[in-house]
Every structure is written in C-alpha cells, then in structure tokens.
Amino acid sequence: xxxxxxxxxxxxTFATASLAPAAYAEDALGKPTGTITLxxxxxxxxxxxxxxxxxxxxxxxxxxxxxxxxNIAAVGFSKIEGKGTIYNLHRAEDFAGTYGALHGEAxxxxxxxxxxxxxxxxxxxxxxxxxKGARLASSAQGLTFELKK
Numbered sequence: 001x002x003x004x005x006x007x008x009x010x011x012x013t014f015a016t017a018s019l020a021p022a023a024y025a026e027d028a029l030g031k032p033t034g035t036i037t038l039x040x041x042x043x044x045x046x047x048x049x050x051x052x053x054x055x056x057x058x059x060x061x062x063x064x065x066x067x068x069x070x071n072i073a074a075v076g077f078s079k080i081e082g083k084g085t086i087y088n089l090h091r092a093e094d095f096a097g098t099y100g101a102l103h104g105e106a107x108x109x110x111x112x113x114x115x116x117x118x119x120x121x122x123x124x125x126x127x128x129x130x131x132k133g134a135r136l137a138s139s140a141q142g143l144t145f146e147l148k149k
Contacts, residue, residue, distance in 0.1 A: 034058035034086035069143035076134045084127030094121040098144045
C-alpha cells in the first residue's frame with residue numbers, strides 16, 4: 001500500500017481546506033468517481049475489531065459490501081456512520097479488498113472524524129464519520145470490503 005501517499009493526501013486535504021478551494025485538495029486524491037455510505041461498529045481492548053455494511057454508488061449502479069477490519073491501540077466501543085467520496089475507481093471490481101489508513105478517534109457520547117483510505121488498486125476513499133459511544137483510538141487501521149452476494 002502507498003500509506004505515505006495516503007497520509008500526504010490526507011494532510012493536504014485537511015491543511016488546505018481553509019486556505020484553498022476544495023477542488024485543489026480533491027485533485028491531490030485523484031478524480032472523484034463514486035460515493036460511499038457506511039454503518040459500522042467497533043469494539044476494542046488494545047486490539048480492535050470493526051464490522052458493518054457499505055453502499056457504493058459507481059457508474060450508475062449501486063453495490064452492497066460487508067465491512068470487516070481491525071486496528072491497534074484502541075479501547076472502547078462505538079457505532080460509526082459515514083459518507084464520502086471515492087476516487088480513482090475505474091472498474092467496479094477494483095473496489096473490493098483491504099484499505100489501510102492511519103486513524104484517530106475520541107468519542108464520549110457523540111464525535112466526528114474522517115479518514116482517507118487506499119487499497120492496492122489505487123482506489124481512495126475520503127470519508128467523514130459521526131460516531132456514538134465511548135472510544136479512544138490512535139492507530140493503524142485496515143478495513144476489508146467484500147461484495148455481498
């Protein structure tokens with residue numbers, strides 16, 4: 001994975017949000033090609049597990065995915081709802097797989113967050129999340145998206 005480029009893109013996205021037009025930050029991530037909404041839960045005691053569902057809209061079609069994943073250096077439980085933009089997706093089959101990200105979350109009651117994730121095909125997801133629960137995380141995270149049958 002190109003974790004370094006994802007971290008740079010995430011930093012550029014957040015750092016330039018108040019200084020430049022949004023289109024400039026999005027250019028660093030590539031071409032917007034789809035959208036995603038997701039609902040997931042995360043339970044952690046040092047090592048954590050995340051599970052849920054996602055809906056991807058791409059090329060005039062809707063695809064449903066199961067989400068599973070894990071992270072390190074987290075404690076607590078949270079329910080996550082998010083929506084975002086997908087970049088550099090050229091074929092529907094390139095979306096499925098494992099995405100990596102550096103992630104941070106501090107939730108006590110309600111919280112907000114965001115992440116930029118990337119898979120081995122160069123597909124990137126810029127997602128904004130709203131969380132509920134009690135959770136503290138500063139970790140490397142991997143999420144796997146599997147097409148529902």
